[in-house]
Amino acid sequence: MNNTPRILNRILIGILGLKMLVIGLLLVLLATVPAVGSWWQHWSAGVWSGMSRLFQRTGIPGRDESWLWAVMALLLVLVIAAMVAWVAQQGKGRSSLLVAEDDAGDFPGSVRIGGGVAEQALRAALAERPDLAGATVATYEIRGEPALKIRLQPRHGVAPHLLAADVSALVEALDAVVGQRTPVLIHISAGARSRFSREERVR
């Protein structure tokens, strides 16, 4: 429901995973196969000599150290900043407006209805139900459009389709009040535990 960048997540995790896999396999091969060891020493020594020549050529005038170290530090700072920005993208998408548009009337201005209207109306309507252990309503912004997520936690044995039909009727009543059909997702959940397993056992 939120705007977590899923494809980016998978690409970045995949790149990291592949790199670690290759490094790990190389280490295992180095430890077990002698031929790989001699190839590695030959190859990496060549790479390192090229790099150290580069470091010697790029010395800061008047000093011993290469300015490449500073460049490397800067690059690492950029990578760290990118990682922080990536983490900050997870789970984004909550918004506070249910409706924000021009009412096309004679007066200039626009109509805005806060998400709290829908959230509190639905929560109040759902609070009286004895078959619910909990209900939360949240407003999200999906591709610029507002959307509602209703999360219901029914008690054991409640038929989910009947519950969904009831809540769907409540949503239609809300449509009539707000005057706009907002996309609505009803998630009938069993609590946090269900996130961690594929199969669910209920006695």
Place this chain on the structure above:
Amino acid sequence: MNNATDVRSKGSHAAGDSSGAPGPDPRGAGMRRILDRETRSSRAGVSGIAAILVVVLCGYGLLESAVRAIGQPPWLIDPETAAERIIALPQGMSPLLLGLIGAVTAMVGLFFFLNAVLPGRRARHLLSDPRAGVVVDDEVIASALARRARVAANVIQEQVMVVVSQRQVTVNVRPTSGVPVSENAVLAAVLEELREMDPVPMPEVRVNVATAGVIGA
């Protein structure tokens, strides 16, 4: 554990996608996408772990290269010494330790890679509704079916166990000793409940009535 079950459900994953409505969705244009996203894991947690790992590694590299750039002595190891040690690798380190480090790194890499590649379906089914998109956790479906099966079999709650997975519902009933349980009655009740519920994808139902009964239930 999650990854192993991902592989098993791969076949049903493709079949579930093809059931999309062809015309415009009355529930809103983005509903199809929202439902697709709700039934798959976002990999947010694994992404966080990966980012922290990269930040820690880069942070150490940053420290050493910054220390080097301003001409101070290194904190843990001089980059040049480290490079020489890495070049000489099979020597200077016990092969057991080296292989172990390699194996652990490869395992962590495999974990990340599988998380990136596998579909990562969540234990959820979709219900049809004219107004809203409805996602139901499998545990809720199992709980509703268990209640129906319990009534049909005339046993108490502890004697029925229902397992719901993407394509299959297994109902295990342990009858009360001396009171026979009709497998067909339980099957019919569970099937009727499922037909009313109409989850997507529709699972198959299997009922197991245990041969050993429960005493005193």
